Amino acid sequence: MSSAYHDEGFWRKYVFSTDHKWIGIQYAVTALFFLLIGFCLILVMRWQLAYPGEAVPIIGKLLSEEGMLTPDLYNSFGAMHGTIMIFLGVVPLAVGGFGNYVLPLQIGAPDMAFPKINMASYWSFFVGGVVMLASFFMPQGAASSGWTMYPPLSVIQTTGETMWLIGMVFLITSSLLGAINFITTVIQLRTKGMTWMRLPFFVWTQFITSFLLLLAFPPLESAAILQLMDRLAGTSFFLPSGLYVGGEVLNVSGGGSPLLWQHLFWFLAHPEVYVLILPAMGIVAEIITNNTRKPLWGYRSMVYSLIFLGFMSFIVWAHHMFLTGMGTTMAAFFQTTTMIISIPSVIILSAMFISLWGGSIRFSVPMLFALAFLPMFGIGGLTGLPLGLASADIHLHDTYYVIGHFHYIVAPGTLLALFAGIYYWFPKVTGRKMNDSLGRIHFFGTFIGMNGVFMPMFIQGLAGVSRRLYDGGTTYLHAQPVLQWNEFMTISAILLGLFQIPFIVNFFMSIKRGKKVSSNPWEATTLEWAAAPSPPIRHGNFSSVPEVYHSPYEYNVPVNGTVEEFVPQNKVLEVE
């Protein structure tokens, strides 16, 4: 298979590659870079929250003449932090990176179904990212009305908002191209014997995630274009008449509805939450089963829960909008669906907890991250309960409680899982292992740092401190008893940043100098480890097409009176 690609030049090989593995690496490295940028933005913001009005050290001079973060910049940084972390960091890493690299390998496919569309997906993402970053250099700065871009504010704000919308169109296009590719690949390119119930759980999560992307993103893409029209072509899809802005009546035809945008936005953005979390669950499931040396407990119910979760995620969106003047019927419907969707999440999480029982647990670096994911995601999920009940949401809506809640899902949740995935699949990509000691330092620093940043947010939120306040609520009476936490959170964030240095060093050093390992160092059963060399063959993956004989996680199988330590999916298990 590889011979046809023998004479690829530099550009075809490293830039416009159609090999899913290289595209996966491109995605992952780009996304890690964006994660770092998004983190730096929040560090500057956290400085301002802890020490309002004081000059920011080191980079202060770049921000303003006095060296401090201005309110306009604060809002820009806030909006771009959210956008970058979600759309340019976590999703591209989880889906574009891990999905691209691992999924075809795990199902025994030579590549994605549409390699050129795969390449187009990456480059569309890249352009979207560049447009987003470029918006910082627009005359009045980047978008500054939150990552949710609620009109009318977003329509009357700076030119950066236009860039945001254009960037978004590219990013969504990229996701759609990726989604159809993943879905087709899973349906069409499973190798012989890879039945649906033999798919590794990671493949299932990517498969469901792709449906979410495919069905939820188009409404936002069209909404983004509508808002672009509102900004550029004088339409009023989201603007009512009679607005008074900047000393005069806003000159628009009116008749639009700001709530329409919120519905279209959250119709994407709630499934998007599951796009952020499902691949993470997949990674954690792979690592837990591998490091407990036993099958995943309740695999089938996990798969059914996953499908149900994917479906339900489309009918909970308006729980983000309880306070927009919602009547009882709507509120009752969305509260009920929100409570229902918590059940499959509980089932999946419980199954992973229970999978640990009876295992022979190896505390490898990926396993540490995967284990930490469980309670962190648990905290994130549980704190979603009061937010999902409209009445409790009255007090907590738009406070730091919300910020704490979804960061527990995405940061100590998904990000820890993504780190786990990097440590886990690094030997597959490079043939070398990352350093264990540095990995452990990275783990404990990150785990403690993240909790130090996000746990106090629940306290501030209970006190009623609003989010998105430039001074962190310094002037509000109700915030006074909990303000001292701001400094604590900022110091935790700085420490969290410092503890990423061992990771960055480890990552780059290990590419060339890491310990060489065999093609299956974790003694795993799934095809990417069992059937492919490390790194897998360019354009084709496997030297011979693997055939699958049984379910994905056959560890410690009792056969013929003895116990097989692990039985790869492509190995025939002969039972007498």
Add this chain to the structure above:
Amino acid sequence: MLELLTRLGLPANLSAQGGTIDDALVWTHILMVILFLFWAPFFIYTLIRFRKSKNPNASYKGIRSHFSNYMEGGVAVFEVVLLLGFAFPAWELRVNEVPPAADAEIVRVVAQQFKWNVHYPGPDGEFGRTDVSLINDEVLNFIGLDYESETAKDDILPPQGHLHLPVDKPAIIQLSTRDVIHSFSIPVMRVKQDVIPGMRIPVWFEPTQTGSWEIACAQLCGNSHYEMKGYIHIHTQKGYDAFMDALSIVNEIDDYDLTFEADKKLNKVIKFLRAGDAETAESFAVEAKSLAKIALQEKEEMGEEDEWEDWDEWE
């Protein structure tokens, strides 16, 4: 549990309807604590007991019991109780069981970028006509009130950002905005409601304690969002009536030289409400009212003189 949440930072609830919200907060957090107390020891125990050095051979089957099904069932039942017992009734109370207008204080609040405008209908109980084309910040007509309209004559517009209400009486706030989305939030009253352009959304609550608190904007509304703070002053009923009467007369006189003394007393009212002394505040409100009345008399007398003076000039 409520005590625990309060210790963590939850401000005391000072409203009659807010109890339902605190109930929901309390019960969801109880469920959280139960689940956490169950899973955390399980997790830690499992990690220790089944570490590789202790348990070198993993079990193929793992747990055979179905306790997790019962637990998931338990969570589902708990959630049904939360919905039917707390969430649905609380929303019914908020949206449908609004106190009748006759028993409530009805006030309009118009948000604008970084300020809250408060608009009282005055004695006739009807709000004057407003129109966006009449908005003129320079003459302090922030909401575009049409002073020509009959119903607008007695309307009361306190200084921006100050909402006055009587204690133990439901207040219905009709929220609207003249520019972008804001969110009207009073943590101690357990009130929060987005203010959406093009809509007028009512929200109601019933203060149960006199005093003075803050109104926050909870939805990002621009670069000075963090400064969009208002104040809510809860008077005794008598103090409130006197305060509003005084304010109405002062507005009518519209001459700071005459109302100087009354204004001073009105400021004292706010000062004492902040200090938590509603009785003193009430007596100052009553004083302010009588001073305002005196000022009004003075103006009327002066008015006659003025006319004479004018007449003289005319002559």
